[in-house]
Amino acid sequence: MDVNDSRSAVASPRQTDRFRQNLPSRYSRDRVFQASAWLATGIAVAVLVWLLLTILIDGVGTLNWTFITSYPSRKPEQAGILAALAGTLWVMVVVAAVTFPVGVGAGIYLEEFASDSWLTRLIEINISNLAGVPSIIYGLLGLAAFVRLMEPVTGGRSVLSGALTLTLLILPVVIVATREALRAVSNSIRLAGLALGATQWQVVWNHVLPIAFPGILTGVILALSRAIGETAPLIAIGALTFIPFLPEGLQSPFTVLPIQIYNWIGRPQDEFHAIAASGIIVLMAVLLLMNTLAIYLRNRFQKSL
């Protein structure tokens, strides 16, 4: 191709027919996709609203202070949620206390310290797979390990056994979320710290973790939200359904809100179904409270950056 050739190509009259812009069709495709995205959001929200409305209609009537402060009973009008609510709070506090250090610690190790060896990769694959294991399997594991094998420590079908089982269940989620949050931290921050003569831990603790912390917190909270609603693994370890007292310690027998709700829904009387709906409202309130706390904490940490 010589110079003349390229000049003549530039000099030739505008060849608009080489481009078919076809704006109407492109814009209409734009609208179609916008509408489908809107529809998808609409469906999701509609289902949620419907669910909430049904629960509220069914449950608000029987939701009162007596319901919250009473123990379960054979008579629906006297039955309350106190033991289950206390059990849920006990279990969640223990789950959070164990999950946070173990899960976040494992995530930090795998992301910041572990060298890329076959062992690390094996661990990574296992963790990803564990996140997909059905929760009932964790229940069976909890039954064998915590209830039977470690009975002297856990006290059998206790708050501690239940909490440790749920911890196992959500640990993979927390580890993966922690790693994602750490990976999102720009590597230039690590280099900046190391180039100043910081050790790896000093860089992680002073610079990487504070930046990743809001993301880690979000992951932990999502995992805890999953744990609070779990029923199957706790039934598998044999959490009781009728508890007319409050848990007194880690080794106390316990029940939790989802088990209580499940139990009430399984009864033939309509009155029990109504208080089950009330129980669901309480469960959702606890969940919302937890998430609010998490968002508050996250915003505080983000602001301090």
Place this chain on the structure above:
Amino acid sequence: MVSNTAAKLTLKAENVSVYYGPTLAVREVYLDIPRNQIVALVGPSGCGKSTILRCFNRLNDLIPGARVEGQIHFDGRDICDPRVDPVELRRRVGMVFQKPNPFPKSIYENIAFGARINGYQGDMDELIERSLKGAALWDEVKDKLKESGLSLSGGQQQRLCIARAIAIEPEVILMDEPCSALDPISTHKIEELMHDLKKRYTLVIVTHNMQQASRVSDRTAFFNAKETAQGGKLGYLVEYDSTQRIFSDPKEETTRDYVSGRFG
């Protein structure tokens, strides 16, 4: 003359080759870096100048599979020796990166961090002021030390990174294309700053900007790269001499072509 400069050497690279895994990336580099001078490393992309720069503070250690052969003498020791502690070395050989990377913390904390982790015993406020003055940033930020380092402009951020580097009193400062992300005015400020800095420190800078190399540096090393049989690039040192010599009367034809902008 030769023995005179040899006595004042800070860093001396002898037969340094860098491998990434099995691939040889830079081969057989010899560089003498005299004290209180600015040495510029120039050359086309992929010629290994940044790789060599990162040998001086062992930053290549962080890349899995990277391996350095040869010797780099610094203060009577070979810093390529695995027994040399890179954490200790990096306090004495500071670094400024291509993209300004202040910590997302206050201006004060950005500088205090390095001093604190390295066990600085003196008055912190005084050190902050001295470092910021040393980086020609004090007048612009003295009233807002508590504000985030990220609130500064790009050029100010880079000077904050320089302040952070000099706060731990290094002997050498490595700069990896320190002005490539900055506008001309900020670049000019940093170049002026380099002239001040070399009174107290030894500077090694990587730059793509030939004018910058000729303006600021005392000595210039020209690197080039050639294609390898595997399709990768192998960097090597073509010529190393006084900057004036490199830009006016280089020994090698490729150097002449490169510094006059004929390729690269």
